[in-house]
């Protein structure tokens with residue numbers, strides 16, 4: 463009950479803050495993934511490419527915002543660890559409060575500077591230039607990566623999935639040396 467109350471207050475403050483400061487040059491845009499439309503595709507990808515090997519992988523949501531994808535994955539899957547990385551102070555705090563009862567770790571860090579554990583499964587809805595920096599710093603090595611809308615500039619995905627009825631795409635990359 464208390465968690466819900468705190469979560470609700472944090473969300474309300476975040477919404478007011480977002481509406482008030484959304485044009486400020488130092489803000490980073492927050493647009494949530496529509497979990498209901500990506501979920502069936504995520505499930506198919508995970509069952510086909512990771513299957514029963516989830517315990518060998520660390521899950522990262524890059525730029526997790528309020529963390530609804532992170533919490534969905536932690537609830538329905540069995541990864542070794544579940545991490546959400548978020549740079550924006552407000553979204554980081556909202557995510558931490560909303561996720562406090564789940565086995566997830568929320569970290570306030572720039573995704574382009576973080577040191578990742580591999581092998582990993584990554585989910586991100588981030589701008590191409592940020593994705594390219596993570597890729598160039600070897601962040602995605604030996605990992606499976608699913609990206610909503612934006613792909614890594616200059617790197618061909620294994621598969622691009624058209625999300626039915628949404629004009630959106632999921633880009634799948636497999637940088638693993640050993641496949642499941």
Ligand SMILES: C[S@@+](CC[C@H](N)C(=O)[O-])C[C@H]1O[C@@H](n2cnc3c(N)ncnc32)[C@H](O)[C@@H]1O
Nearest residue numbers: 490493494495525526527548549550572573587
């Ligand atoms: C488009 S939103 C996606 C939110 C969430 N992943 C989802 O799919 O619903 C992008 C998020 O990434 C965060 N972000 C942008 N650049 C970042 C960076 N360099 N490091 C960490 N987080 C970042 C933003 O603050 C924002 O919350």
